[in-house]
Amino acid sequence: MSTIKDVAERAGVALGTASRVLSGSAQTSPESRARVLAAAAELNYVRNGTARALRRSRTDVLGLLVSDIRNPFFSELAHAAEREAMRRGYTVLLANANEDAAQADEYLRIFATQRIDGLLLSPQGPVSPQLESLVASRLPVVLLNRSLDGLDAPLFATDNAQGVALVLDWLQVRGHTEVAFIGGPTAFSTAAERKAAYLAGRESHGISVDDRLIDEGDFLADGAEAAMLRVLDRGKRPTAVFGVNEPTTLGAVRGLRRRLSVVEAARVEVISFDDVDWFEFATPPISAVRIGAAEIGRLGVAGLLDLIEGRPVSSRRVATSLVDRALS
Amino acid sequence: MSTIKDVAERAGVALGTASRVLSGSAQTSPESRARVLAAAAELNYVRNGTARALRRSRTDVLGLLVSDIRNPFFSELAHAAEREAMRRGYTVLLANANEDAAQADEYLRIFATQRIDGLLLSPQGPVSPQLESLVASRLPVVLLNRSLDGLDAPLFATDNAQGVALVLDWLQVRGHTEVAFIGGPTAFSTAAERKAAYLAGRESHGISVDDRLIDEGDFLADGAEAAMLRVLDRGKRPTAVFGVNEPTTLGAVRGLRRRLSVVEAARVEVISFDDVDWFEFATPPISAVRIGAAEIGRLGVAGLLDLIEGRPVSSRRVATSLVDRALS
DNA sequence: GACGCTCATGGAATCGTTTCCATGGAAACG
DNA sequence: CGTTTCCATGGAAACGATTCCATGAGCGTC
Structure with missing residues (x-):
């Protein structure tokens, strides 16, 4: 698999220049821009996300921990959250606690080592030590659906x-x-x-x-x-x-x-x-x-991104509607 | 957030030794082992997965691309796959194509930059260029549920x-x-x-x-x-x-x-x-x-890990059973 | 007592990016 | 025309882990 160094060599520019073109982080001349892009296409270059994450110390990944993915409410919520995150340039790592606090903790541990940028949490039970240490490390968190005593985070839930x-x-x-x-x-x-x-x-x-x-x-x-x-x-x-x-x-x-x-x-x-x-x-x-499961998912992601980027966030309740199927 | 270097310093050993203890990759003396573990606990050390992945050029992450997560068949499959993967030390990155080939491609791109170690694929349509380039890069792939013309990969599906x-x-x-x-x-x-x-x-x-x-x-x-x-x-x-x-x-x-x-x-x-x-x-x-959706998920993960680790893999069909609810 | 072997360890190189810093050339301005 | 300003670029450091290589201690053997 080719690296940015290969691309730079092929394009005849310095490695830094290639990086600037490919990440769009700084101005580059149209000339080198074209050559780098061409070289990247020829070499089938795919950016190495792990290296990028290491250097930038952010992963552009959000963690979503739900109670039970087989519950239609959560699968719809997850689906909507995923779409919204993708639209905003983030990837969602979905974890399924399966209504089990121990498994939830296991996933929180994985989230921690994967260095997610933020957490969408639909809590299983009380605040666990694992969750506490995530919060202590200043990880942005929003709650979905259920609130959680002892955790001061914005909540997006049904009214x-x-x-x-x-x-x-x-x-x-x-x-x-x-x-x-x-x-x-x-x-x-x-x-x-x-x-x-x-x-x-x-x-x-x-x-x-x-x-x-x-x-x-x-x-x-x-x-x-x-x-x-x-x-x-x-x-x-x-x-x-x-x-x-x-x-x-x-x-x-x-x-x-x-x-x-x-x-x-x-x-x-x-x-x-x-x-x-x-x-x-x-x-x-x-x-x-x-229940607007999809809307809760979307609002949750939007709120979490606000939190990550330092904008003020407040909790929201989502209104419901009645589906009346009574016969007479 | 503390690094392995901090842990090593606190334990009074070299950085390499701390790594060997924490990853269990080589023998270490009981003495330094104890000191490193103690230091890690005190510092609340959490391994940086991105750095690790970069160095080892493997992520221990599997990609799972399904047609529609809101379909109970797939949500059960995903759930089972996730559990099996976790049991074997892998994390699953779940992507939802939403029955849309373009979105499927988008996720394949993300999988590529995230450098997943293997792909579980429930295909939407014919082989896309994106998929082709993944296969060309020698990424291990197994198919779930649906087969795919022009892609020679083990298939785990309903009989x-x-x-x-x-x-x-x-x-x-x-x-x-x-x-x-x-x-x-x-x-x-x-x-x-x-x-x-x-x-x-x-x-x-x-x-x-x-x-x-x-x-x-x-x-x-x-x-x-x-x-x-x-x-x-x-x-x-x-x-x-x-x-x-x-x-x-x-x-x-x-x-x-x-x-x-x-x-x-x-x-x-x-x-x-x-x-x-x-x-x-x-x-x-x-x-x-x-349909044994859960079993398909489990078999798929097991097969993919076999593939990753170089063991021979063959396709499997999963038998079904009848739920007879006829009244008389 | 010297030699060889094993084994834990220290130190350094490495993975592939991003980003900082210095440089040189071009443009702008008086 | 000389000086300042700007901007694109080259080169190198840094992110945090793993792993290679060399070293030295400890031990058994002849």
């Missing part, structure tokens, strides 16, 4: 209160009073915020305040199914169910089907925080709050 | 013929003779193989050979919906539909619902190549061939 308000309005319009709420682990700020907003608003929307209708799982299908079963086993027969993210909704529907007859289950309306394609095929179709 | 055989058997057992086949672009080897296997086997499985039942889309929901509508508009009333990947199946179901009454549509059985969770909630539930 949970606004989204829950949409759900409450929908429930009220459709005349539901017996509504089951299947939440997530309140250790996560997302779950906590959604639950708080729901509890605060239910009474004013004519919804029963019976807490036997409230339960929570683990943000995954199995835990949510168990929670749904607990609600039903308390003798409650809700006319609607609110699932607090997509896997939770999936689990809740499984729970309904398991305890109730097909006819009974088909009479329960379901609404979800976080929308996916297949909701239209459920019986009855499931309505949902659509 | 399409075996999967289609499962579908044919299922259709026969359930007594279907009028079966609509919604395929994909035959420029992709996956689509071509599945179609060929279906056409070859249908007659012996008692399925009508009327080609008005056959159509194809673009592997995405919208194209498949259009294809489904064309079949119906030719006056065919299939009792079963075979969708050749997940988005295709989704589109086909949409097509059915659009042309037929709810009752009629609910009478059509659907079977899909590639399984996802929500199929259990469709009416009637959708059966599917389950």
